[in-house]
Amino acid sequence: LAKTTQPISMDSYEGQEVNITCSHNNIATNDYITWYQQFPSQGPRFIIQGYKTKVTNEVASLFIPADRKSSTLSLPRVSLSDTAVYYCLVGDPGTGGFKTIFGAGTRLFVKA
Protein backbone atom coordinates (compact mmCIF):
# COMPACT_ATOMS: atom_id res chain seq x y z
CA LEU A 1 0.00 0.00 0.00
CA ALA A 2 1.24 3.44 -0.84
CA LYS A 3 2.18 5.47 2.22
CA THR A 4 1.29 9.14 2.45
CA THR A 5 3.11 11.95 4.22
CA GLN A 6 1.48 15.24 5.18
CA PRO A 7 2.42 18.17 7.42
CA ILE A 8 1.24 17.62 10.96
CA SER A 9 -0.37 21.03 11.30
CA MET A 10 -0.97 24.32 9.53
CA ASP A 11 -2.29 27.70 10.60
CA SER A 12 -4.17 30.16 8.43
CA TYR A 13 -6.39 33.23 8.66
CA GLU A 14 -9.94 33.64 7.50
CA GLY A 15 -10.24 34.53 3.83
CA GLN A 16 -6.88 33.05 2.85
CA GLU A 17 -6.30 30.20 0.43
CA VAL A 18 -4.83 27.13 2.08
CA ASN A 19 -2.79 24.52 0.27
CA ILE A 20 -2.02 21.20 1.93
CA THR A 21 0.46 18.98 0.14
CA CYS A 22 0.62 15.22 0.48
CA SER A 23 3.50 13.02 -0.67
CA HIS A 24 2.81 9.52 -1.99
CA ASN A 25 6.01 8.43 -3.69
CA ASN A 26 4.95 4.80 -4.06
CA ILE A 27 1.55 5.42 -5.62
CA ALA A 28 0.49 2.58 -7.92
CA THR A 29 -0.85 2.92 -11.44
CA ASN A 30 -4.45 2.19 -10.48
CA ASP A 31 -4.48 4.25 -7.28
CA TYR A 32 -6.69 7.29 -6.87
CA ILE A 33 -6.02 10.10 -4.41
CA THR A 34 -8.78 10.96 -1.97
CA TRP A 35 -9.04 13.66 0.68
CA TYR A 36 -11.24 13.58 3.77
CA GLN A 37 -12.04 16.21 6.40
CA GLN A 38 -12.77 15.42 10.03
CA PHE A 39 -14.24 17.65 12.72
CA PRO A 40 -13.96 16.76 16.42
CA SER A 41 -16.40 14.07 17.54
CA GLN A 42 -17.49 13.32 13.97
CA GLY A 43 -16.55 10.75 11.37
CA PRO A 44 -14.47 11.86 8.38
CA ARG A 45 -16.24 13.44 5.43
CA PHE A 46 -15.23 13.02 1.79
CA ILE A 47 -13.93 16.21 0.17
CA ILE A 48 -12.49 15.36 -3.22
CA GLN A 49 -10.90 12.61 -5.28
CA GLY A 50 -8.68 12.62 -8.35
CA TYR A 51 -6.35 10.59 -10.53
CA LYS A 52 -4.29 13.18 -12.36
CA THR A 53 -4.13 16.88 -13.31
CA LYS A 54 -6.75 19.01 -11.60
CA VAL A 55 -10.13 18.32 -10.09
CA THR A 56 -12.43 21.00 -8.71
CA ASN A 57 -15.72 20.83 -6.87
CA GLU A 58 -17.76 23.26 -4.82
CA VAL A 59 -15.54 22.76 -1.78
CA ALA A 60 -11.96 22.41 -2.96
CA SER A 61 -9.50 21.81 -5.76
CA LEU A 62 -7.04 18.97 -6.06
CA PHE A 63 -3.83 19.40 -8.03
CA ILE A 64 -1.90 16.31 -9.09
CA PRO A 65 1.36 16.63 -11.06
CA ALA A 66 2.19 14.34 -13.94
CA ASP A 67 4.35 11.99 -11.86
CA ARG A 68 1.51 11.64 -9.29
CA LYS A 69 4.02 11.37 -6.44
CA SER A 70 2.30 14.18 -4.60
CA SER A 71 -0.98 16.05 -4.54
CA THR A 72 -2.14 19.39 -3.19
CA LEU A 73 -5.52 20.09 -1.67
CA SER A 74 -6.48 23.73 -2.14
CA LEU A 75 -9.16 25.33 0.03
CA PRO A 76 -10.15 28.77 -1.27
CA ARG A 77 -10.95 31.56 1.19
CA VAL A 78 -11.08 29.48 4.35
CA SER A 79 -13.37 30.33 7.24
CA LEU A 80 -13.25 29.47 10.92
CA SER A 81 -15.46 26.46 10.21
CA ASP A 82 -12.73 24.92 8.05
CA THR A 83 -10.71 24.22 11.18
CA ALA A 84 -10.42 20.44 11.05
CA VAL A 85 -8.09 17.55 10.34
CA TYR A 86 -7.50 16.77 6.67
CA TYR A 87 -6.45 13.30 5.51
CA CYS A 88 -4.89 12.27 2.22
CA LEU A 89 -5.38 8.66 1.13
CA VAL A 90 -4.36 6.61 -1.88
CA GLY A 91 -5.94 3.39 -3.06
CA ASP A 92 -7.37 1.47 -5.97
CA PRO A 93 -11.17 1.69 -6.17
CA GLY A 94 -11.22 -0.67 -9.10
CA THR A 95 -12.66 -3.53 -7.09
CA GLY A 96 -15.31 -1.38 -5.46
CA GLY A 97 -13.30 -0.51 -2.38
CA PHE A 98 -9.89 -0.76 -0.84
CA LYS A 99 -8.06 -1.07 2.44
CA THR A 100 -8.06 2.55 3.51
CA ILE A 101 -5.04 3.89 5.37
CA PHE A 102 -5.66 7.32 6.87
CA GLY A 103 -2.41 8.33 8.52
CA ALA A 104 -2.23 11.14 11.09
CA GLY A 105 -3.59 13.86 8.82
CA THR A 106 -2.97 17.62 8.82
CA ARG A 107 -4.54 19.72 11.55
CA LEU A 108 -5.63 23.01 10.01
CA PHE A 109 -6.35 25.83 12.41
CA VAL A 110 -8.06 28.90 10.94
CA LYS A 111 -7.79 32.07 12.95
CA ALA A 112 -9.94 35.19 12.80
Add this chain to the structure above:
Amino acid sequence: GAGVSQTPSNKVTEKGKYVELRCDPISGHTALYWYRQSLGQGPEFLIYFQGTGAADDSGLPNDRFFAVRPEGSVSTLKIQRTERGDSAVYLCASSLGLAGGFGYNEQFFGPGTRLTVL
Protein backbone atom coordinates in the same frame (compact mmCIF):
# COMPACT_ATOMS: atom_id res chain seq x y z
CA GLY B 1 -32.06 10.21 3.39
CA ALA B 2 -30.73 8.36 6.40
CA GLY B 3 -27.00 8.21 6.85
CA VAL B 4 -24.86 5.58 8.50
CA SER B 5 -25.97 4.90 12.05
CA GLN B 6 -24.07 3.22 14.84
CA THR B 7 -25.26 1.88 18.15
CA PRO B 8 -24.62 2.34 20.94
CA SER B 9 -23.12 5.81 20.83
CA ASN B 10 -21.26 5.09 24.04
CA LYS B 11 -20.32 1.81 25.65
CA VAL B 12 -18.59 1.39 28.99
CA THR B 13 -17.49 -2.10 29.92
CA GLU B 14 -15.13 -3.86 32.24
CA LYS B 15 -11.90 -5.54 31.27
CA GLY B 16 -12.53 -9.09 30.15
CA LYS B 17 -16.11 -8.55 29.03
CA TYR B 18 -17.56 -9.14 25.56
CA VAL B 19 -19.03 -6.27 23.52
CA GLU B 20 -20.90 -5.91 20.26
CA LEU B 21 -21.00 -2.73 18.22
CA ARG B 22 -23.57 -2.34 15.49
CA CYS B 23 -23.47 -0.48 12.20
CA ASP B 24 -26.40 0.26 9.90
CA PRO B 25 -25.05 1.38 6.54
CA ILE B 26 -26.77 3.51 3.94
CA SER B 27 -29.34 1.43 2.07
CA GLY B 28 -27.91 0.00 -1.14
CA HIS B 29 -24.27 0.39 -0.14
CA THR B 30 -22.48 -2.88 -0.71
CA ALA B 31 -19.15 -1.91 0.84
CA LEU B 32 -18.80 -1.49 4.59
CA TYR B 33 -15.73 -0.53 6.60
CA TRP B 34 -14.81 -0.62 10.28
CA TYR B 35 -12.15 1.63 11.79
CA ARG B 36 -11.03 2.53 15.26
CA GLN B 37 -9.69 5.91 16.22
CA SER B 38 -7.70 6.83 19.28
CA LEU B 39 -7.40 10.39 20.51
CA GLY B 40 -5.20 12.51 18.27
CA GLN B 41 -4.75 9.81 15.65
CA GLY B 42 -6.29 9.10 12.28
CA PRO B 43 -8.81 6.28 11.82
CA GLU B 44 -7.13 2.87 11.82
CA PHE B 45 -8.52 0.41 9.27
CA LEU B 46 -9.87 -2.82 10.76
CA ILE B 47 -11.92 -4.65 8.14
CA TYR B 48 -13.75 -4.09 4.88
CA PHE B 49 -16.78 -6.01 3.59
CA GLN B 50 -17.98 -6.29 0.03
CA GLY B 51 -21.49 -7.66 0.39
CA THR B 52 -21.55 -10.40 3.01
CA GLY B 53 -17.92 -11.36 2.77
CA ALA B 54 -14.90 -9.79 4.39
CA ALA B 55 -12.81 -8.56 1.46
CA ASP B 56 -9.93 -7.52 3.70
CA ASP B 57 -9.68 -8.20 7.43
CA SER B 58 -5.96 -7.57 7.71
CA GLY B 59 -6.48 -4.65 10.08
CA LEU B 60 -8.07 -6.68 12.87
CA PRO B 61 -5.46 -6.50 15.63
CA ASN B 62 -5.90 -10.03 16.97
CA ASP B 63 -8.35 -12.90 17.23
CA ARG B 64 -10.37 -11.16 19.94
CA PHE B 65 -11.84 -8.99 17.20
CA PHE B 66 -14.39 -10.37 14.77
CA ALA B 67 -16.94 -8.76 12.46
CA VAL B 68 -19.92 -10.12 10.57
CA ARG B 69 -22.33 -8.91 7.96
CA PRO B 70 -24.63 -11.88 7.42
CA GLU B 71 -27.16 -10.33 5.06
CA GLY B 72 -24.95 -7.79 3.38
CA SER B 73 -26.41 -4.84 5.23
CA VAL B 74 -26.08 -4.44 9.02
CA SER B 75 -22.70 -5.31 10.45
CA THR B 76 -21.61 -6.17 13.98
CA LEU B 77 -18.11 -5.76 15.34
CA LYS B 78 -17.51 -8.18 18.19
CA ILE B 79 -14.73 -7.85 20.73
CA GLN B 80 -14.04 -10.65 23.16
CA ARG B 81 -12.15 -10.39 26.46
CA THR B 82 -11.88 -6.62 26.16
CA GLU B 83 -8.70 -4.91 27.30
CA ARG B 84 -8.11 -1.33 28.37
CA GLY B 85 -6.15 -0.77 25.17
CA ASP B 86 -9.33 -1.43 23.17
CA SER B 87 -10.74 1.88 24.39
CA ALA B 88 -11.29 4.07 21.34
CA VAL B 89 -13.96 5.43 19.01
CA TYR B 90 -15.07 2.73 16.59
CA LEU B 91 -16.18 4.16 13.25
CA CYS B 92 -18.19 2.50 10.55
CA ALA B 93 -18.44 3.68 6.96
CA SER B 94 -20.26 2.49 3.88
CA SER B 95 -19.89 3.14 0.18
CA LEU B 96 -21.63 2.15 -3.03
CA GLY B 97 -18.84 -0.31 -3.71
CA LEU B 98 -19.29 -0.38 -7.47
CA ALA B 99 -16.24 -1.78 -9.22
CA GLY B 100 -14.17 0.26 -11.62
CA GLY B 101 -15.69 3.59 -10.72
CA PHE B 102 -14.08 6.94 -10.21
CA GLY B 103 -15.46 8.29 -6.96
CA TYR B 104 -17.53 5.20 -6.26
CA ASN B 105 -15.44 4.50 -3.23
CA GLU B 106 -16.52 7.68 -1.40
CA GLN B 107 -17.11 6.50 2.14
CA PHE B 108 -19.90 7.85 4.31
CA PHE B 109 -19.10 7.64 7.98
CA GLY B 110 -21.31 7.13 10.98
CA PRO B 111 -20.92 9.12 14.21
CA GLY B 112 -18.97 6.31 15.89
CA THR B 113 -19.26 4.32 19.08
CA ARG B 114 -17.06 5.43 21.94
CA LEU B 115 -15.88 2.32 23.76
CA THR B 116 -14.39 2.66 27.22
CA VAL B 117 -12.89 -0.39 28.90
CA LEU B 118 -12.38 0.08 32.62
